[in-house]
Amino acid sequence: MDPDARARVDAIATRGRVAVVGDDSVVYKDECVFSFDAPLSANGVYVNCETLFGYGRRYVELDSARTGCGAYVRVKTTRARRAEVEASETPTTLGFGVDGGFASESDAWEETTTYSLVLAPDFDDVSRELPLEGLPEALSAACERIARKRGFHDTEETKAWQETREVSRYALELAQEDNGKKIPSDPSKWRCEETGESGNLWVNLSDGHIGSGRRHFDGSGGNGSALRHYEAMKAQGKHYPLVVKLGTISAKGADVYSYSPDEDDMVEDPYLAEHLRHWGINMVSMEKTEKSMAELQIELNKGFEFDKITEAGSKLESAHGPRLVGLKNMGNTCYLNSVIQALKQVPAVCDRYFDKDEIFSTAPENPVTDFPTQMSKLINALVSDEYATPEAENAAVAVCPRMFKQLVGKGHPEFSTGGQQDAVEYFQHLLETMTRAERAAGSRLSEGPPTAAQFTFELEDKVTCVESGNVRYSVRKDNILSLEVPLDKATNKESVDAFRERELKRAKTESDDVEEIVRPEVPFSACLEAFGATETIEDFYSSALKRRSIASKTTRVKTMPNFLAVQLRRYFVGEDWTPKKLDVLVDVPKTISLENLRAMGLQPDEIVLPEDETANTAASSAPVRVEPDAAIVSALMAMGFSENGSKRAALATNNASTELSMEWVFAHMEDVDFNDPLPDQSAASEPAMAASDPESVTMLTSMGFDETAANAALKACSGNLERAADWLFSHADDLPSAIAEVNGASTSADASEGAGSVSFDGPGEYELFGIVSHMGGNTNCGHYVAHVEIDGKWYIFNDRKVALSLKPPTDLGYLYFFRRR
Incomplete structure (x- = not known):
């Protein structure tokens, strides 16, 4: 080591701030915290020997100036393609990098990583490759542990994402009747005991009943007789929840489903071989004859919806350049990718987060936990040309928003997981997270209202007492215009009804005829009309009449935001209480007007409903106590949900209906307080301190x-x-x-x-610029794709693949983004 380097090393050691890298230490050596540079980048990643955060080459000087650190371990990886291997077979497992799953990108490469000690100020001097003799003990130990330790992402994430199935709680003590029934091993002899159908058959493990399964998300399948049998047995007091798809039985296992409301999903049965043997089925000798549920879901990619949304079959021209940068899918993060691709087109987002070095220079000690830093990092990558070259699409270094996902999802029961999520819910959660972070950041960010205010609007609810004609107005804020899809307004209703009749006839006769599906076509204008329609409120207490009466309610838009996010409610809960999707086309026009839905406020000839006299008394000054509807609670409890969870669902949906309450349950059943008792509403009028958790109050008061x-x-x-x-x-x-x-x-x-605490207002004339579409039976599975208009051209963003769009799926979107014309 030359004298100059020796002197600098001694100065670093004397500083006494070299990190002690223990077993619990986190080393951010697999990605720059300010950019998406990685060890595979041209210059690799430089790990600060004091803070253990990694930086791309262009941010090392900035970090050194911020922290005063003069020693970095440079991590550089090179790769060479492995010898060509045979093309993998069609995947049979919903997973990446696992047997039978999708191939992992890294499987095709041989990688070599080297570590070097780099000293300030000549950070490009990487001649001192580790290990080096003569280093001070603390620095030598830190460098050695940095080189040996796994990176942050390798530690926090698993390489392979795979669909997991929980072991059924009913498998261990499953009741099995001794009714003498034996199921033949010859699949040609299997028949539905109710309809005689021969495909998609499920055997009930408790009584050996063979029934037809439900229709699949792709429109194929049976008529649901297996589920009806389960319900009939349950009505007799027999709980027989587990069924097996006969055609999937092999020595490796089979598809097992639990109809029990508290599971209602694909499950694992560790005793499957024993349970099947009871009915004369030897798993070892069986061969699979039908597609598994995973294979059916994978095959969805070949269906109408996937082809149309991804524009399969069209020769799409790849696109590259600023704003045309794809995002890597981390297993199930297409919901995040699609939302961000649309959100980056909002000027207020770029004004606040793009090309703002001051955000990095003022970042806190841990930049990974700082929202402005991670948001700026992501927007810089998508909007600039840094990762926008044609080579970048196939390069090893990809824009993979792992830090961003972990930060935004931290503590959230859904977005902190690796599962597929609802893009609309994520969009709203992201806006909320952004608003809190922007308020906390203060002068670090440009002045002005929160970014989320671009989407915030006010809705005006008008309630009219039908008998007296008196009115009451109330205003609430939202950032999503959620629209129902009224199927009864389909313009091709007769054709749809005729098609369904032909479908029923084919099912009864087991006909092999195949006909293209006729889907309902509902005008977007009908969705807006349904939103503005008058709703009747039964059992309304009229303060003008001093008694219960009937009221009407209408909702109008009071303020028109700069940017409008519209959700088409394509998802619902079916009669069998499973999440389903409306197979409907709603062609959303390129321009829309909401002016006919604009709120007018109190009119000169209107009389406001008087306040109830009793409301002025001290005893009744508290808000009216709302009780959960007993019928809704009873229906939910009958499906296996807890009493407290059922009550929460009823209250959260304002006792609207059992169906809406069930939708709320599906979205919130993993919430930590789902089964907790409801808070005492009688305390609602008390000061906030009466309802606060004492430990939380103590923690906050300890901060001053x-x-x-x-x-x-x-x-x-x-x-x-x-x-x-x-x-x-x-x-x-x-x-x-x-x-x-x-x-x-x-x-x-x-x-x-x-x-967002601020809402803008202006003309309610909008033009479409973004579409987030979803493929799959419900929002907990499938795939999201974004189509975004940029400089007058439409592009498709299918994770890392970006191409010029020939026909954006304006009729199949789930979340639409508009800007004011």
Whole structure:
């Protein structure tokens, strides 16, 4: 080591801040925290020997200036393609890098990684390849552990994502009747005991009944007699939940489904061989004759919906350049990828996060946990030309938003997992996360209203007492215009009905005739009309009449946002209480107007419903207590859900219907408080401190805030401690007024935070610029794709693949993005 290098090394050692890399230490050596540079990049990644954060070459000087660190371990990986192997067979497992699954990209390469010690200020000097003799002990140990230790992403994520199935809780003590029934081993002799059908047959493991399965998400399948048999047995007091798809039985296993409402999913049966042997089936000698449920889902890619949304069959021209950068799918993150591709087209997003080096220079000690840093990192990569070359699409270094996903999803029961999620829910969660972070960031970001305010609008609800004619107006905020799809307004209803009749005849006669599906075609204008239609409220208490009566309710848009996000409610809960998707075409036009839905406010000839006299008394000054509908709660409990969870669902949907409550259950059944008792509504009028968790209050007061501020923060953030801390710091400059607003607000402060505290207004004329489409039977499976208009041309963003779009699927979208014309 030359004298100059020796002197610098000694100075670093004397500084005494070299990290002690222990077993619990996290080393960010697989990706730059400010960019998507990785060890496979041209210059690799430089790991700070004090903080253990990694940086791309162009950010090393910035980090050294921020931290004062002068020693970095450079991690550089090179790769060579392995010898060609035979093309893999069609995948049979929903997974990556696993037997029978999709091939992993890295499987085709041989990689070699080298580690070098790099000293400031000549960071490009990488001649000192590790290990080096003569280094101070602390620095030598740190370099050695950095080189040996797995990177952050290797530690936090598994290489292979695979669909997992839980072991059924009913498998161990499954009841099996001794009724003498034996199932023949010859598949040609299998028949549905109710209809005589020979395909998609499921045997009930408890009584040996063979029934037809339900229709698949691709439109094929049976008539549901196996489920009807389960329900009939349940009505007799017999719980026979487990069924097996006969055609999938082999020595390797079979598809097992549990009809029990508390599972209602594909499951594992560890005792399957024993259970099948009871009915005369020897798994070892069986051969698979039908597609498994996983194979059917994979084959969906070849269907109408997938082909149309991804424009399969068209010779699409690959696109490259700024704003045309694809995102790597981390197993099931296409929902995130699609939302971000549309969101980056909002000027306010780029104005705040693109090309803002001050965000990085003012980043906190841990940039990985800082939303502005990670948002800026992602937007820079998508909008600039850094990763926009044609070579980048096939390069080893991909824009993979792992840090961003982990940060935004942290603590969330759904978005913190590796499973597929609802893109609409993620969009709203992202806006809420962004708003909190922007308030906390203060002067680090450009001034102005929260970015989410671009999508925030106000809805005006007008309730009219039918008898008296008196009215009541209320205003609420939202950031999604959610529209029902009225199937009864289909313009081709007669053709659809005729097709369904022919389908039923073919099913009864076991005809092999195949006909192209006739899908309902509903005009987008009908969806807007349904939104603005008058709703009847039964059993309405009229303060004008002093008794129960009937009221009508209409909803109008009070303020028109700069950017409008529209959701078409394609997903619903079927009669068998499983999530389903409307197979319907809604051709959304390129331009729309909401002016006919604009709220007009109180009119001169209207009389406001008087306040109830009893509301002025101290005893009744609290909000009206809302009770969960007993019928809805009973129906949900009959499906196996807890009483508390059923009550929460009924209240969350304002007792609208069992179906809507079930949809809420599917979305929230993993919430940590789903089965907790409901809070005492009688305490709603008490000060916020009465409802706050004492431990959370103590934690916040230990940060220097008084109890009043702590309770207000917890109230504003629904009791979430981490968010409450953010709220307090972000309102430090105007804390008294913020506390007063929370304690005096008539609407949920947390909800208004999520939607953005500011809403713009302007002409309600919009043009379409983004479509997020979903393929699959429900939002918990399948695949998302985005189509985005950029500089007058439409492009398809299918994860990493970006191409010029020939025909955007305007009639199959799930989430549409409009900008003001």
